[in-house]
Amino acid sequence: xxxxxxxxxxxxxxxxxxxxxxxxxxxxxxxxxxxxxxxxxxxxxxxxxxxxxxxxxxxxxxxxxxxxxxxxxxxxxxxxxxxxxxxxxxxxxxxxxxxxxxxxxxxxxxxxxxxxxxxxxxxxxxxxxxxxxxxxxxxxxxxxxxxxxxxxxxxxxxxxxxxxxxxxxxxxxxxxxxxxxxxxxxxxxxxxxxxxxxxxxxxxxxxxxxxxxxxxxxxxxxxxxxxxxxxxxxxxxxxxxxxxxxxxxxxxxxxxxxxxxxxxxxxxxxxxxxxxxxxxxxxxxxxxxxxxxxxxxxxxxxxxxxxxxxxxxxxxxxxxxxxxxxxxxxxxxxxxxxxxxxxxxxxxxxxxxxxxxxxxxxxxxxxxxxxxxxxxxxxxxxxxxxxxxxxxxxxxxxxxxxxxxxxxxxxxxxxxxxxxxxxxxxxxxx
Amino acid sequence: xxxxxxxxxxxxxxxxxxxxxxxxxxxxxxxxxxxxxxxxxxxxxxxxxxxxxxxxxxxxxxxxxxxxxxxxxxxxxxxxxxxxxxxxxxxxxxxxxxxxxxxxxxxxxxxxxxxxxxxxxxxxxxxxxxxxxxxxxxxxxxxxxxxxxxxxxxxxxxxxxxxxxxxxxxxxxxxxxxxxxxxxxxxxxxxxxxxxxxxxxxxxxxxxxxxxxxxxxxxxxxxxxxxxxxxxxxxxxxxxxxxxxxxxxxxxxxxxxxxxxxxxxxxxxxxxxxxxxxxxxxxxxxxxxxxxxxxxxxxxxxxxxxxxxxxxxxxxxxxxxxxxxxxxxxxxxxxxxxxxxxxxxxxxxxxxxxxxxxxxxxxxxxxxxxxxxxxxxxxxxxxxxxxxxxxxxxxxxxxxxxxxxxxxxxxxxxxxxxxxxxxxxxxxxx
Numbered sequence: 136x137x138x139x140x141x142x143x144x145x146x147x148x149x150x151x152x153x154x155x156x157x158x159x160x161x162x163x164x165x166x167x168x169x170x171x172x173x174x175x176x177x178x179x180x181x182x183x184x185x186x187x188x189x190x191x192x193x194x195x196x197x198x199x200x201x202x203x204x205x206x207x208x209x210x211x212x213x214x215x216x217x218x219x220x221x222x223x224x225x226x227x228x229x230x231x232x233x234x235x236x237x238x239x240x241x242x243x244x245x246x247x248x249x250x251x252x253x254x255x256x257x258x259x260x261x262x263x264x265x266x267x268x269x270x271x272x273x274x275x276x277x278x279x280x281x282x283x284x285x286x287x288x289x290x291x292x293x294x295x296x297x298x299x300x301x302x303x304x305x306x307x308x309x310x311x312x313x314x315x316x317x318x319x320x321x322x323x324x325x326x327x328x329x330x331x332x333x334x335x336x337x338x339x340x341x342x343x344x345x346x347x348x349x350x351x352x353x354x355x356x357x358x359x360x361x362x363x364x365x366x367x368x369x370x371x372x373x374x375x376x377x378x379x380x381x382x383x384x385x386x387x388x389x390x391x392x393x394x395x396x397x398x399x400x401x402x403x404x405x406x407x408x409x410x411x412x413x414x415x416x417x418x419x420x421x422x423x424x425x426x427x428x429x430x431x432x433x434x435x436x437x438x439x440x441x442x443x444x445x446x447x448x449x450x451x452x453x454x455x456x457x458x459x460x461x462x463x464x465x466x467x468x469x470x471x472x473x474x475x476x477x478x479x480x481x482x483x484x485x486x487x488x489x490x491x492x493x494x495x496x497x498x499x500x501x502x503x504x505x506x507x508x509x510x511x512x513x514x515x516x517x518x519x520x521x522x523x524x525x526x527x528x529x530x531x532x533x534x535x536x537x538x539x540x541x542x543x544x545x546x547x548x549x550x551x552x553x554x555x556x557x558x559x560x561x562x563x564x565x
Numbered sequence: 566x567x568x569x570x571x572x573x574x575x576x577x578x579x580x581x582x583x584x585x586x587x588x589x590x591x592x593x594x595x596x597x598x599x600x601x602x603x604x605x606x607x608x609x610x611x612x613x614x615x616x617x618x619x620x621x622x623x624x625x626x627x628x629x630x631x632x633x634x635x636x637x638x639x640x641x642x643x644x645x646x647x648x649x650x651x652x653x654x655x656x657x658x659x660x661x662x663x664x665x666x667x668x669x670x671x672x673x674x675x676x677x678x679x680x681x682x683x684x685x686x687x688x689x690x691x692x693x694x695x696x697x698x699x700x701x702x703x704x705x706x707x708x709x710x711x712x713x714x715x716x717x718x719x720x721x722x723x724x725x726x727x728x729x730x731x732x733x734x735x736x737x738x739x740x741x742x743x744x745x746x747x748x749x750x751x752x753x754x755x756x757x758x759x760x761x762x763x764x765x766x767x768x769x770x771x772x773x774x775x776x777x778x779x780x781x782x783x784x785x786x787x788x789x790x791x792x793x794x795x796x797x798x799x800x801x802x803x804x805x806x807x808x809x810x811x812x813x814x815x816x817x818x819x820x821x822x823x824x825x826x827x828x829x830x831x832x833x834x835x836x837x838x839x840x841x842x843x844x845x846x847x848x849x850x851x852x853x854x855x856x857x858x859x860x861x862x863x864x865x866x867x868x869x870x871x872x873x874x875x876x877x878x879x880x881x882x883x884x885x886x887x888x889x890x891x892x893x894x895x896x897x898x899x900x901x902x903x904x905x906x907x908x909x910x911x912x913x914x915x916x917x918x919x920x921x922x923x924x925x926x927x928x929x930x931x932x933x934x935x936x937x938x939x940x941x942x943x944x945x946x947x948x949x950x951x952x953x954x955x956x957x958x959x960x961x962x963x964x965x966x967x968x969x970x971x972x973x974x975x976x977x978x979x980x981x982x983x984x985x986x987x988x989x990x991x992x993x994x995x
Contacts, residue, residue, distance in 0.1 A: 243629065
C-alpha cells in the first residue's frame with residue numbers, strides 16, 4: 136500500500152518554513168506500515184493544487200494533504216477539492232457550533248470560510264483549532280485534507296484519524312505485520328556503528344536496518360516484516376540480542392527517551408542531587424538538566440565559570456593549577472567538580488572545560504579539546520570523594536563541540552549510575 | 566522562471582529526518598528571484614527517481630536535486646541520470662585526487678562509487694565532503710544533482726553554484742528585478758504585527774508582505790518587484806520608512822542577525838562585561854551569550870540559582886525577600902541582578918526568575934510568570950546602580966516560556982545599550 140503526502144503553501148515553496156508536516160505524517164504512516172512513495176509540496180495556486188491532487192490520487196492508494204484550510208483568500212483547498220469531486224462547499228454545522236461556543240459570538244463570513252467542507256465529505260473534527268479536516272474519495276482513492284498548522288494536524292491525527300488510516304490499511308489485507316526496535320547509540324561515529332552492525336540482517340527474512348544521525352547520538356532502527364506478527368517479533372528478538380552485543384556500552388537506551396531525559400529521570404528516581412561547573416558549555420548542561428519539569432528535585436544550581444578568575448572565585452580552583460596546567464586540563468576539571476560539589480553540597484557535580492573554537496586552539500590543545508569530570512561520594516573501600524575524568528578530542532564546529540561536551544558530561548552521570556547500586560542520594564557531600 | 570526541487574531518500578519518506586534541503590534551496594532560489602513551483606521527495610528507487618526527474622524537467626525551467634550521491638548501493642542518482650541523458654558514469658579525476666590527498670590512500674571501489682559523475686556533465690566540486698555535484702541538461706532543462714548531506718549541499722551552493730543559478734536566471738531576461746527587506750520583530754504576537762502592517766502594501770505596484778514566525782521573534786519580509794531595479798528599490802525605501810514607523814520599538818533589527826547575536830556583538834563593541842543570574846532559564850542565557858566565538862571579551866561567568874538556597878548563597882538574596890515575596894518577584898530579581906553584578910564585578914548583570922511550568926503555577930503567579938532584571942552602573946544624575954525590571958505573563962509550554970524569558974533578558978540589554986551613549990564599560994562595578 137502506497138501513500139502520497141501533499142503539503143500546500145506558498146511559504147513552503149519560498150523556503151520560509153521547514154516542512155515538518157511531511158515528516159510527521161510520513162513517520163506515522165511508517166509506523167502504520169504504510170509506505171510513503173512520494174511527497175509533494177506546491178504553492179497556494181488552484182491549478183497547481185488540483186494537478187497535484189489528481190496526480191497523487193492517480194498513483195497512490197492513499198493521499199494525505201495539509202494546508203490551505205485557513206480563512207484567507209489564499210486558502211484554496213476546500214474549493215479545489217469541491218471542483219475535483221463535484222460537490223458544493225458547505226459550512227460544517229458542528230465546527231461552527233464549536234467555534235461560536237468557544238468565542239461566544241457569531242462567526243463572520245471570513246471566519247466561516249475556514250469552517251467549510253465539501254458537502255458529503257467525512258468530517259474530521261479539529262480539537263486544537265478552527266478548521267475541520269475532511270475525507271473524500273477521488274478516483275477510488277481516499278484523500279484526507281488536514282490543516283497546515285502542525286499542532287492542529289497532529290491533534291486531528293491523534294484524535295482518531297490515525298485509527299482510520301489503520302482501518303484502511305487493514306482493509307487491504309495484503310500488508311505484512313512489522314516488528315521494530317529503536318536503539319540509541321552515543322559515543323561512536325556512524326561509520327563505526329554501521330561497521331559494528333555489518334551483516335547483522337543478511338539472510339534474515341524481512342529484516343532491514345536503518346541509521347538516523349541526530350547529533351550527537353545515532354539511532355539504529357531494526358525492522359522485521361512478516362505476514363505473522365508473532366514470527367516478526369520473534370525474529371526481531373534474536374536480532375535485538377545480537378545487536379546489543381555488537382553495540383556494547385555505546386548503546387545507552389532504546390525507545391524515545393534521549394540521553395538528557397534519561398539522566399534527569401534517573402537522578403530523580405534515585406534521589407541524587409547534582410551541581411554543574413561549566414566553562415566552554417556556558418550553561419548548556421544546566422539548561423539540559425532543567426529541560427524536564429520537576430528538575431528542582433535533583434538540581435539546585437550551578438556555576439558558569441567562563442574565565443580563570445571565576446574558576447578560582449566560585450569553585451576554588453587553584454591559581455597554581457591554572458598557571459601550570461591551564462584551564463583546559465585534567466587537574467583543572469578535577470578541582471572544578473570537587474569545588475562545585477563542596478560549594479553546592481550535592482551528591483554529584485559535573486565540570487566541563489575546553490576549547491570550543493574556532494579560535495583558541497594550540498598545537499598541544501587544539502580546538503575540540505575538552506576535559507570533563509564527575510565528582511561523587513566514594514563507596515566502601517574508596518576515598519571519601521571520587522572524581523572521574525574524560526577527555527574529548529573532536530575538532531568540530533563550535534556549537535557541535537559544546538553540544539558533544541554537554542552530552543558526554545551527562546553520559547558520565549549515566550555510566551556512574553550504572554556501575555554500582557549506589558544507595559539513593561542523601562543530598563549532601565560527604 | 567519556475568524551479569522544481571527533488572529530494573531523494575528513503576529516510577525522508579519514512580519520516581526519519583525532516584527535509585531541510587528543500588527549504589534551504591527554496592529560500593536561496595527565492596532570494597535569486599526564482600520561484601519554486603513544486604517540491605518533490607521520492608525514495609531510493611531507480612524507477613521512481615527517473616520518473617520524478619523526467620516529470621520535473623518536463624514542467625520546470627530548472628531542477629535541483631539532492632540525495633543519492635553516496636557510496637552505498639542505495640545511492641542511485643548518478644546511474645539514473647546516466648540512463649536519462651545517455652552517458653556513462655565516470656570517476657571524476659579531480660574529486661579522486663582530492664579524496665586520496667585528504668586520506669593519504671587509494672580510494673576503494675566503494676569509495677570511488679561516490680566520486681562518479683555522468684561523463685560530459687559539468688562537475689561542481691564538493692568543498693566539504695567527498696561526492697561531487699554535477700549539472701546536466703535533460704530535455705533542454707538544466708538539472709543539478711547535489712549531495713544530500715545539508716552541509717555539503719550548502720557548501721557547494723556557497724562555493725559557486727548560487728552564482729551559476731543567478732546566471733541561468735539572468736539568461737532568461739524576463740525576470741523582474743526584486744528589492745526586498747527583512748525586519749526582525751520581538752515582543753509582539755503575529756496577529757498584532759499583521760494588524761500594524763494592515764494595508765501597507767495595498768495599491769503599491771509589485772509589492773507584497775510576508776510573515777515568518779521564528780519563536781520568539783517574527784520576521785516581516787517586504788518584497789517589491791519591478792522590471793527596473795532602481796524603481797523597485799525606491800518603492801521599497803518608501804515602504805521601509807512606513808513599516809518602521811508602524812512597528813516602532815518592537816523592531817529590533819533588520820537582516821540576518823538574531824537578537825542574541827546582536828546583543829553579543831554590541832557588548833563586545835562597547836566593551837561591556839556582563840554576568841548572569843539564572844533560575845528558571847537554567848543556564849540558557851549564559852549559553853546564548855557564549856554561542857558566538859570571542860564571548861570571553863564580555864562574559865566572565867554566571868550563577869545558576871535554581872533553588873532559594875542558591876539564590877541566597879551565590880547572590881546574597883535576602884531570606885526575608887524570599888519568605889515575604891517569593892523567588893518569583895520583582896524584589897527577588899532586583900537582588901539577584903544586583904548581587905550578581907557585585908559578585909562578578911561586571912558592568913551589567915541579568916537575572917531571570919519565573920515559573921516555566923507546567924507545574925508550580927498558582928492563582929497569583931500562574932505558569933508563564935517570569936521576572937527579569939538588568940543591573941547597570943548609574944549615569945550622571947542617577948544612583949550608583951540602576952536596576953531595570955520587566956515582568957512576563959505568557960502561559961505557554963515550558964520550553965517556550967524559558968526561551969522567551971532568555972530572549973527578553975537579552976532584549977533588556979539591547980534596550981539599555983540604545984537609551985544612552987554610555988561610556989564604554991570599564992569592567993568593574995561602581
